[in-house]
Amino acid sequence: MQVDIFLKKKLHNLSFILLLGTAVLGAIILTEYDVAKGFSSVPAAIQWALSNFYPDSESMEKFPDIFEKLVETVLISVAATTSGAALALLFAIAGSSTTQFNRFLGQVSRTIATVFRNIDMAVWSMILLFSFGQSAFTGYFALFFGSFGFLTRAFIESIDEVGDSSVEALRATGAGYFSIIFQSVIPSSISQMISWILFMIETNIRSATLIGILTGTGIGFAFSMYYKSLDYNAASLVVLVIVAAIFIIEWVSNYVRRVIL
Numbered sequence: 001m002q003v004d005i006f007l008k009k010k011l012h013n014l015s016f017i018l019l020l021g022t023a024v025l026g027a028i029i030l031t032e033y034d035v036a037k038g039f040s041s042v043p044a045a046i047q048w049a050l051s052n053f054y055p056d057s058e059s060m061e062k063f064p065d066i067f068e069k070l071v072e073t074v075l076i077s078v079a080a081t082t083s084g085a086a087l088a089l090l091f092a093i094a095g096s097s098t099t100q101f102n103r104f105l106g107q108v109s110r111t112i113a114t115v116f117r118n119i120d121m122a123v124w125s126m127i128l129l130f131s132f133g134q135s136a137f138t139g140y141f142a143l144f145f146g147s148f149g150f151l152t153r154a155f156i157e158s159i160d161e162v163g164d165s166s167v168e169a170l171r172a173t174g175a176g177y178f179s180i181i182f183q184s185v186i187p188s189s190i191s192q193m194i195s196w197i198l199f200m201i202e203t204n205i206r207s208a209t210l211i212g213i214l215t216g217t218g219i220g221f222a223f224s225m226y227y228k229s230l231d232y233n234a235a236s237l238v239v240l241v242i243v244a245a246i247f248i249i250e251w252v253s254n255y256v257r258r259v260i261l
Contacts, residue, residue, distance in 0.1 A: 116149030
């Protein structure tokens with residue numbers, strides 16, 4: 001019996017590898033990609049990067065402007081995440097099986113969150129460009145919608161993990177709906193929710209860099225401007241600043257998680 005299970009698992013793995021290999025080969029043929037040329041161009045690309053893509057003294061003079069754009073990007077990301085989290089909490093309470101006060105409204109809440117979650121932030125940026133043009137509002141709302149959809153789903157799972165036992169215990173004592181929410185559900189799941197919010201802030205800062213290229217704002221636009229003007233030294237400084245900011249924010253986020261969890 002164990003041998004049959006092992007063979008079945010081995011056949012499944014082999015089938016997956018063959019299917020993946022076929023898909024890769026088909027993509028290479030359809031796109032007419034030259035694999036040998038791709039690998040042979042790697043040394044030349046590395047040599048070009050080492051020769052051109054590094055900060056120099058002239059690019060360092062632009063650091064204050066780059067840092068200002070970075071601060072703008074971080075603030076927009078934090079604002080979009082926190083405001084999206086506030087709305088997500090309301091929808092999560094309405095959509096969770098533990099706290100929903102109406103089955104129909106619960107399904108509507110989960111459906112709305114699913115729609116917002118499955119539309120990529122870059123797509124939201126392109127949609128919102130028609131309404132707000134290239135502005136900070138476009139980037140903010142793109143991050144807000146994406147954060148709202150993701151955090152609603154994450155908060156629903158966090159609330160459901162609390163379980164029905166504590167909720168039923170409070171109901172048995174005659175506690176009202178809002179008392180159950182504020183005295184049991186939220187206190188029991190708040191640490192997990194904060195962890196999700198911190199994770200979303202990290203993700204949004206990374207996404208905001210790409211969205212800024214579309215919306216013409218923030219650190220992403222600074223990179224696009226320098227790169228298109230062939231100022232590779234300044235563009236490399238932007239990349240280094242982004243990488244340093246991401247590492248610092250991740251360190252702060254991990255520290256907060258260790259404190260609250």
